């Protein structure tokens with residue numbers, strides 16, 4: 001399920017949208033704040049890297065995750081990484097690349113399926 005972040009050019013609100021499929025993600029949703037069809041898709045890599053260490057620290061993989069968790073693309077990969085650490089698995093550099101792809105919404109579904 002791809003997650004994308006958007007900026008609304010009408011009201012200025014940033015927001016995340018979760019899609020059930022790549023096909024659905026091909027269409028841009030209306031703004032959740034003002035309803036305008038003026039959303040621009042964002043990439044949020046920088047913000048993610050800034051907070052990743054902190055997120056890994058307080059992250060509890062046993063806690064229930066609701067829809068809002070998956071709506072935050074910065075959480076993509078954090079859960080998987082922590083879980084792997086707990087299981088003593090070395091994910092290696094290939095995984096880092098995979099997470100990068102997931103973060104941009106390409107293969108989130110695959111990561112969740114694999115774990």
Ligand SMILES: [Zn+2]
Nearest residue numbers: 008011031034
């Ligand atoms: Zn708006």
